[in-house]
Each structure stands twice: as C-alpha cells, then as structure tokens.
Amino acid sequence: MSRPDLQNPVPLDPALDAPTAGAATRLRFAAVRSRLRLPSAYRRPMAVIGFTIIALWFIVAIFVPWIAPFDPLAQQFDRLQPPGPVNWFGTDSLGRDVLSRTLYGARISLPLALILVVASAIIGSVLGAIAGYFGRAVDEVIMRVADLVFAFPTIILAMIVTAALGPSLTNAVIALLFVSWPSYARVMRSMVLGARSREYVVAGRLLGFSPFRSLQRDILPNVAAPVLVLATLDFGNAILLLSGLSFLGLGATPPTPEWGAMVADGVQNFSDWWLAAFPGLAIFTVVVAFNLVGDALRDSLDPRTAGAVQGVKI
Amino acid sequence: MAGQLAVRDAHVTYKLPGRRLLAAVDGVSFDLAPGEVLGLVGESGCGKSTLARAICGLEPLSSGTVTFDGQSIPTLGLRRRPAHLLRIQMVFQNPYSSLNPRRRVGDQIADGLAIAPASERSSVAQLLDDVELDRNAAGMFPHQFSGGQRQRIAIARAMGARPDILVGDEPIASLDASLQAKVATLMRDVALKNGASLLFISHDLSVVRVVADRVAVMQAGRIVETGPVASVWSAPADPYTQRLLAAIPVADGLGRLPAA
Numbered sequence: 001m002s003r004p005d006l007q008n009p010v011p012l013d014p015a016l017d018a019p020t021a022g023a024a025t026r027l028r029f030a031a032v033r034s035r036l037r038l039p040s041a042y043r044r045p046m047a048v049i050g051f052t053i054i055a056l057w058f059i060v061a062i063f064v065p066w067i068a069p070f071d072p073l074a075q076q077f078d079r080l081q082p083p084g085p086v087n088w089f090g091t092d093s094l095g096r097d098v099l100s101r102t103l104y105g106a107r108i109s110l111p112l113a114l115i116l117v118v119a120s121a122i123i124g125s126v127l128g129a130i131a132g133y134f135g136r137a138v139d140e141v142i143m144r145v146a147d148l149v150f151a152f153p154t155i156i157l158a159m160i161v162t163a164a165l166g167p168s169l170t171n172a173v174i175a176l177l178f179v180s181w182p183s184y185a186r187v188m189r190s191m192v193l194g195a196r197s198r199e200y201v202v203a204g205r206l207l208g209f210s211p212f213r214s215l216q217r218d219i220l221p222n223v224a225a226p227v228l229v230l231a232t233l234d235f236g237n238a239i240l241l242l243s244g245l246s247f248l249g250l251g252a253t254p255p256t257p258e259w260g261a262m263v264a265d266g267v268q269n270f271s272d273w274w275l276a277a278f279p280g281l282a283i284f285t286v287v288v289a290f291n292l293v294g295d296a297l298r299d300s301l302d303p304r305t306a307g308a309v310q311g312v313k314i
Numbered sequence: 315m316a317g318q319l320a321v322r323d324a325h326v327t328y329k330l331p332g333r334r335l336l337a338a339v340d341g342v343s344f345d346l347a348p349g350e351v352l353g354l355v356g357e358s359g360c361g362k363s364t365l366a367r368a369i370c371g372l373e374p375l376s377s378g379t380v381t382f383d384g385q386s387i388p389t390l391g392l393r394r395r396p397a398h399l400l401r402i403q404m405v406f407q408n409p410y411s412s413l414n415p416r417r418r419v420g421d422q423i424a425d426g427l428a429i430a431p432a433s434e435r436s437s438v439a440q441l442l443d444d445v446e447l448d449r450n451a452a453g454m455f456p457h458q459f460s461g462g463q464r465q466r467i468a469i470a471r472a473m474g475a476r477p478d479i480l481v482g483d484e485p486i487a488s489l490d491a492s493l494q495a496k497v498a499t500l501m502r503d504v505a506l507k508n509g510a511s512l513l514f515i516s517h518d519l520s521v522v523r524v525v526a527d528r529v530a531v532m533q534a535g536r537i538v539e540t541g542p543v544a545s546v547w548s549a550p551a552d553p554y555t556q557r558l559l560a561a562i563p564v565a566d567g568l569g570r571l572p573a574a
Contacts, residue, residue: 200411221416
C-alpha cells in the first residue's frame, strides 16, 4: 500500500483540475490549432505527390469534355498513327485519338472503382462487425463464407461470376464486390473483438444500449480507421481488377474507352506500343497514387507513429 | 425506499488453463441499504472488481445470489439490459478508457439521462454543475480533459441515470494522489444528494475512511471483516485488517515507513 511521493507531496494546484472558464477556453483554442495543422504524414513528398496525382485525375474525370482534344469514339484519323503533333498519344486501330480515349477512361474507371471500394467496404465491415460482436454461430457462418471466397484466386472467381452474369461493366463490379468484401470482414471482425470489451463499450451497455446501438455508437466509430486505410489501399487494386476483367473481355464492351480494354486492344497490335503504353500508364499512376495516399493515411491514424496523430494524447 | 442490494454467499469462479479453478469471489454476503456508503477494501487481486462486475451483471455467478429489490440479477448477454437493472450504474477504474473518445462529453452524459425516470430527469448542464465541471465541457471531447476531469464526467454520466446504486470500481486508483480524496468525496456527495447508495471499492483505506459509512475488508475472495468505519478503524478484529491499517504511511512529512 504505497502512496506515491509522500516525502514531496504535490501541492494542490487548482489549475490542474479546477475546470475554470479560462481552462476551457485554452483547451478549445489548442484543439482548433491542432486541427489546422496537417499531420506530418500528409506533408511528406510522397504523400503530396499521391494527393496531387489523384486530384489531377479527378479534375480530368470531371472536366474531360473541355480537356480532351477530340471525341473518344469518332473514327476520324488515319489508323495506327504514332504519337505526333496532332494526336499526342497516337491513334488506335480504328483511327480514334488515344489521348482522348485515355482521358475519357478516367470517367469510367474512377467512379466504378470508387463504387466498388465503398460498397465492398460497407458490406464487409457490417458483416465483420456483426460476426465479431455476436460471435458463436453468426460468427462461424459469416467467417466460413468469407474463407470460402478467400480460398479461390480473386480474379478467377470474379471471372466465373462475370461469365455467369454476362460481360458488362455493371456485372464486373458485382463480381468484384462478391470477391472483395471478405478482407474488410476479416479486419473489422478482429477490430470489433478487441473493442467490445473496452470499458466505454461496457459502460454503454450498462446504460441500456442494445447491441446494435452499442456497435453503432461505441464500437464502429472507434475501429473505422483501419478499414478506411484498407479501402484506400484497395482502390488501386479495384482499378487493376476492373481493368483486368475488361482486358479479358468480361468488363467494358467495345466502344467504351476503358483502360483495361484499351490495353487489351494494344496487346493485339504489339508493334504499335502507344496503344497499350498510355492507358497502362494511366492505370499505373492512379494505382501508385492511391497507395501513397493510403500509406500516409495509415501513418497518420496509427497511434504508434505518435507525432502524426491528430488530437490524441496518450 | 427502493434500492436494496443483497449479496448472499456469492461465488465467482474462473477456469484456469489445465482444469484448475480460481475462486475469485468465494462466498461473499453483504447488504447495501438505500442511502448507505459501503467501502470495500482489499489488496489487488482479492476479488473486489470481480464482485463489482457480478453486481452489475457483467460476470456470471457460479453459485449464490445477488438480488436487487428482491429480483435476481441475470448476466448481461446480448440482450438489452432489463429496465429495472438500469438503476445500478458503475464508474470504472480507468477514466482514460471508460469514455468513448469519439463522442462529445455532453452526448455521453445524455446517454445516462435518457434512461432516468422522466420525473427525476436532470439536464447535462445540471450534472456538470454537480460534478463541478464547466458547462462548456459538454461540447468537448474526452481527450481534452485530464484524468480527474474525465472521472467527473464518468460520474456525471452514471448519475444522469438516477441510479439507486452507484458502484465505483476503484474509481480513484488511476488518479494523482492530490486528486484522489477530492474525487472520492465528490462521488459520495453526488451519490447521496441524488438519493443513491454507493459501493465504493478501493485499495486505499485512508480514502475509504473519509467517504464510507461502513467498511468491508476483503481478502482472497472472502470478506474477513465488516462494520462501521470508526469501529473497524479503532479496533480491527481481523489480523489482515490490522496489517492493512498498519501499512498506511504516516503523513507527518518525515517520510516514515509503516511499522513492520
């Protein structure tokens, strides 16, 4: 039974605990200041590059009718022209401008990848959270189904599902949704397992929260960060998978300027390098940019990289 | 007046690896009358917290009964806590983990208010006044407060529910020495003012002496001595209590160690 520091008792400093108005204002002021400063994780060169590339691609996707020099579907040039002063990225086998097609491709790949990532993150997180919170039979059923999906190679399973549904971009998204939710469910389940015995969760239950309210109020907001990071990192993957399905002829159907489908076109005309190189470069930049941003997000949300954490004192 | 808690021969047993059993609470009986402050003291690992959790229905009893107004307390599973049990509330040991870091303090206190009987419902501002916090605190997040302030918020949240019984599971153990007595006294005052009885668990006898009317001394899962604070203090009957009392350092400024 030791009382700390008996020889040098700490003088009772009223400012330590007395909640005066001054202290409250100071606290609020500090909070505003820390909110204005961007965590260092976002100020690293790599993160800035990632954010810039993503911002540029989204600007392109929104304003492409004004940016693209030509109609992406009009067959108005000589076939298979190498890059030159008129067609900067050359023309394809039907005489369409590759630059315009690549830029318009952003309008197809980015929104679809976004829908795919958001939908699979939501579905996977909800199922994982339910499995983790309720445990027992519910947990077993959900996680064994997840294991079943995990047991197949992603792209093969997506191919099977798309082939069964018929090739179209919508079906490709549905197929990829089917194969991509389990990773979110896994992460969410383990986070919820760890969170549900925390004292504020127990306190909430003692205050009469139903399990769903407890999940919604106390658990999910506190475990959302890792899922957010996973989703960002998964965005690049989603674009790759969508392009992959289109490349295999299971996603975008011909005139659509989808990047994966364009690369597939280019592979058929291998000597005309510009056909595959430019849409390939587009995929590459988007995927790399989202990975850089995902890394920054992870660093800023991970308590172990302490300096980068916003407003959390431990 | 409602709010009678009765613990009769309660046992809580944990399974250890290798088929061994650990009796964390080993046949405990006591009553907590309305408006009474009972201090439960004992060393770390003697089963105090387990007993507190069992009273709140967070730990299943292996035998014995805990009844509240004559109704037994079922273990809290995946259902909502039954309405009559909401009249038992708890303040946890660690104020750094007992508040949701992502919700405003006012909202968390309002959770307590929501389950209070309509006729006795207070307000967030009133509760913050009760625990001597600034009313602006309602709009802030837990990380903007010190440990002592957070524990006041936790007390306000529990009291908002207008409980008949407030259980404090070592509520002062993780606070600075300078704050312990202050928060403990506040807890007693707030509980009594609102007509609740208080089960105050601590390993610190000197604080329990200040806040409790009656004290129960626990050792290795059993209550070895119980009685009014003054009589236990002046004439401890059990050797364990005598040793606990002898271990309180003398606050004479000389840094004297307790007598052997």
